[in-house]
Amino acid sequence: MGAAQTVRTGAPPGRRRAVPWVFLGLWIVVLALASPFAAKLADVQKDRPVDYLPASADSTEVAKIQDQLPGGEATELVLVYHRDGGLTVADRSLAGEQVREVAGAHALVAEPEGVPSEDGTTLIYPVATTEPGQDEDKRDALVESVREVARGDGGLSVEVGGAGALDTDAGEVYNSLGGPLLYTTAGVVALLLILIYRSPFLWLVPLAVAGVADYFAMGVAYGLHQAFGTAVTGQSSGVMTILVFGAGTDYALLIVSRYREELRRIERPYDAMVAALRGCGPAVLASSGTVAAGLLCLLAADLNSSRGMGPLGTVGVLCALATMLTLLPAILVLLGRRVFWPLVPAFGSAVKQRRSLFAAMGSSAGRRPLTVLASGAVLLGALALGAFNLPGALKQEDSFTKTPDSVSAMETLAAAYPEQGTQPITVMTPAGRAAESLADIRGTKGVESAEKGRTGDGWTEISVLAAAPPESAGETATIEALRDGLDGSYVGGSSAQQLDLKDTNARDRTVVVPLVLAAVLLILVALLRSLVAPLLLLGAVVAVWGASLGIAGLVFEPLFGFEGTDPGLGLLSFVFLVALGVDYGIFLMHRMREECLNGAEPGTAALTALRTTGGVIASAGLVLAATFAVLTNMPLVQLVELGFVIAVGVLLDTFLVRTYLVTSASVALGRKVWWPGALSRPRAVAAAPEPEPVRVPTP
Structure with missing residues (x-):
């Protein structure tokens, strides 16, 4: 019973029994x-694209x-008719009949005109309608209605592409994320917890x-949307779920570990x-505080999707914190020691002392701290060089891991019209200057054609086709020339949106x-009472971010076959x-500081902190990396790339930076790691008291 003790909290037995039930009852009310x-x-x-676009961009x-x-906003589609050996007369006749059927069923902006390819294998009909307005459900219904009509026969392939079809396919993917993402995340966390706890x-x-916590976060997120108009997208809500389970489980692991330790002596x-x-409460609070503060910085972003992710991610982290600090302890106390069966921590028992992996790693870092530190820095720097191999900006049609009908249509267009624009650029110009603007547009270098469309609310819409293919350098130059040459007008459309996304990121x-x-x-400065230790932790995580992007550059295109990199990957991966x-630096350094306060020397404190935490x-x-790795199974390239980079970064941080580099740096710096705090100064050693003079009796 040497280490065991009975700790009195000052609370009477009745209160000790009531407090957990009170918290449990409060959470039942909160959930209701x-x-x-x-x-x-x-x-x-x-x-919709506007929910992801930059707030101040032309395309927005x-x-x-x-x-x-x-x-409302027009839905632009392209009906693509293709036969490998060349279109027949019957094919062209069928295409005309189907287009007339579409025009008869829907109010089109203009009568569609067919555009044949030079090799005679492809015929396209651009179709635009304002029928669905800005209602996504109606837009999707329109796209499905057109797809029902436009069907091939006997070797003739018919596909529906265009911005409207791409938006419908993307929306379908985002709407399908919620259930699979939640179930897969919960399953992965459950498996890891079973392996970790062996209970x-x-x-x-x-x-x-x-x-x-996840259900509570969903309610709070809806309240934020209603009160402040916070944007809620499929990406932001999916990341919120990942954060709830990932960060929440991390907090639970720390609390349960410390609780098990205390049960042996209390x-x-x-x-x-x-x-x-x-x-462990201060470390958990500081950990959640850093995540929340980092995510809230996204409010300064101009990109709507990034700015909306900040509040939703913060809601997820804070809801996870609230439940793990109140509901989790209440349930564990009510269940008692038996919840740990079969490895029940008995009162007065001692942990079996055995040489752990982390003790061995700490010893190697402690023997040659400078060598370990230099080797780790060189390794991270070498990995970071791979970032130069990242593919260029991701095009809209390359953003799906599986090829939907709309993307297949765009690929057919690109092959059949290699040197021609097939995706309209939309120009909004004041109605009073429509004729002048139309003439200026037609005279702009790189413009193939321009036609005036609808007019309303003081604006006129002009549809422009560039001579260059979509999202090529030539089309980009045309968009920039239109923006420079048209005063008081706005240039948008799918290609302009992708350009604005890249520039705004x-x-x-x-x-x-x-x-x-x-x-x-x-x-970190407020928590650790130091300046050197926080700078050390920040430098370490920045190095991890660079190395993670470098690894991504080595595998994205060669291994995964990705044609581009999401423009927002760098910013979002950095923030996360x-x-x-x-977080892990806080867990380690907080325990290290605690050991130093108890009298241990910094080197010993660093090794003890690594061994115990x-x-x-x-x-x-492992849990956090696994939850973000769930995103790599999603059907959108943006989510796969984000999940991969964060999962790799967390693993590097966990098994290389925290265990070796931070520990070796702490050993090498000694007390300087806590500069300029009180722990940076040598402990005063009390002088031994001088012996009192001995009286010698006089003879």
Whole structure:
């Protein structure tokens, strides 16, 4: 019983029994209140291009003005008829009949005119209608209606492409994410918890609490949307779920580990949980604070999708924190020690002392700290060079892991019309200057044709075809020339949107990255009472981010076959890796500081902290990496790339940076790691008292 003790919290026995039940009852009430709102989150999820576009870009203004025109934003489609050996007379006749049927069933902006390819294998009919307005359901119904009519026969392939069809296919993919993403994430977390805890019951508690946190977060996210108009997209809601389960399980692992430790020396579960929360609570709070602060910095982004992800991700992290600090402890206390069966931590028992992997890793880092530090830095730097091999900006038609009908149509167009624009550029010009603008557009270098469309609310829509293929350097030059040459007009459309996404992400990186670094640094300084240790942690996570992008550059195109990189990958992966990666640094450095306060020397404290928290950090890192790896199974390239980079970064951070580099740097720096705090100064050694003079009796 040497280490065992009975800790008195000052709370009477009745209160110790009542407090867990009170928290459990409060959460039942909270879930009952949040339930009606959580169920409505899917109804406000929007995945139109305007929900992802930059707030101040030309293409966004075009989409907004189109919403105000008669019938709202036009749905632009392209019917593509193709036969490998060349179209027959019957093929052309069938195409004409189907197009007339579409025109008879829907109100089109203009009568479609067929455009044959030079080799005679392909015939396209551009179709535009304002019938569905800005209602996504009606747009999707229109696209499906056209696809029902446009069908091939006897070797004739008929595909429906264009911006409207691409948006419908993308929306279908986003709408299908919720269920599979949630179930897959929960399944992965459950499997890992079973392996970590080796208990048939314990894994259910954190998983169930994470499920409660996710449902609660959905209700809060809906409230934010209703109160402040926060954008909710398929991407942001999916990432929110990932954060709830990933970060929430990390907090649970830390709390349960400390609780198990306290149960060996404290008799009552309630008192043991109080001691556990006092010990690890500051680290959990600081960890969630860094993630929330980093995500909130996304509010400074100009890109709508990034700015909307900030509040939703913050909601997910804070809801996970609230449940793990209140509901999880209440349930564990009510279940008592038996929840750990068969490895029950008995009161007064001692942990079997055995040389762990992390003790061995710490010893190697402690013997040659500078060598380990230099080797790790060289390795991360070499990996980061792979980022130069990342493919260019991702095109809209390359954003699906499986080829939908709309993308197949665009590929057919690209092959049949290699030197011709097939995707319209939309220009919105003041109605009073429509004729002048039309003449200027037709005189712009790179413009193949331009036709005036609808007029309303003081604006006129002009549809422009570039001579160059979609999203090529030539078309980009044409878009920029139109923007430079047309005063008071806005240039939009699918290609302009992709261009604006690329430019805005570059701008957002210069604004958001410094904000994230400053916010995280301030929190770390406040927690660790040091300047050197926070800078060490920040430098480590930035190095991990660079190495993760480098690994991505080595596998994206050669191994995965991705034709491009999402323009937002750099910013989003930076925010998540810095905010989440610092978590493990906080767990390690907080325990190191605790050991130093108890009198240990910095080198010894670093090795002790690694030995005692290494297993928890490794488990947490595996869970977080696995939850983000779930995104690699999603059907959108943007999500696959984001999930891959973050999962790789978390694993690098867990098994290389925290275990070797941060530990070796702490050993090498000694007390300087806590500069300029009190721990950076040598401990005063009390002088030995001088012996009192001995009286010698006088003879």
